[in-house]
Structures are given as C-alpha cells and as structure tokens.
Amino acid sequence: MQHIITFxxxxxNSTLDYVRSLPGxxxxxxxxxxxxxxxxxxxxxxxxxxxxxxxxxxxxxxPEVKGIYGDVNIAPIAQSAGNEED
Numbered sequence: 001m002q003h004i005i006t007f008x009x010x011x012x013n014s015t016l017d018y019v020r021s022l023p024g025x026x027x028x029x030x031x032x033x034x035x036x037x038x039x040x041x042x043x044x045x046x047x048x049x050x051x052x053x054x055x056x057x058x059x060x061x062x063p064e065v066k067g068i069y070g071d072v073n074i075a076p077i078a079q080s081a082g083n084e085e086d
Contacts, residue, residue, distance in 0.1 A: 001051075001052050001070060001071075002031070002049055002050070002051060002052075002070075002071035002073075003049070003050050003051070003052070003054055003068050003069065003070060003071055004047050004048070004049055004050075004068070004069045004070075004071045005028075005047065005048050005049075005050055005054075005059060005065060005067075005068050005069075006039070006045060006046070006047050006065070006066040006067045006068075006069070007019060007045070007046045007047070007048070007064045007065055007066065008043070008044050008045055008046075008064055008066050009044055009046050009064055010044050013064075014036070014038075014044070014046060015036065016030070016032075016035060016036040016048070019036060019046075019048060022062050022064065023062065024055075024058040024059050024061055024062045024065075025059065025062065027055070028050050028054055028055075028059065029050060029051045030048050030049070030050050031048070031049040031050065031051070034048065034049040035048070036048055045066065049071055054068065056068055
C-alpha cells in the first residue's frame, strides 16, 4: 500500500533531502517520481508518497509530520460486455 505523509516545513527545510534526513524517516521508501509536493504553501504543508512497510509510530514522532494517510488509487471501472446501459 502507498501512503501520503504530510509535513509542515519552513524554508530552507522544504526539500526532499531534508525530509529523508529526519530521524524516523530512515528505512521509509519515498517515491522519488512523486517528490515533495506543496499542498498549502501559505501553511507550509507538503506531502510525500511512501511505500509499505512504514513504522508509523517512528514517523508520527517526528515533529514536522502532521499525518499519515492511505493513498488510494482512484480509477474508472471498466465495463464488462453485457453490462452497458443503453
């Protein structure tokens, strides 16, 4: 399962390298292609995507971490033959 981890980071600490260096983030596999995404620049909130396994207690103990959420893959459901509406 993928997870979204929310951080509150003030500049110059709003970098992926800084996130990786935080105690409790060692061993957390961060999706490099997703990167560090600003979701609220005004509130200095950022997210990364990470893969299982995550030691949630260690990650949540990081003061900059504001939450861990499941990253559900949302996609349209393909219709099978015979189930199409007219």
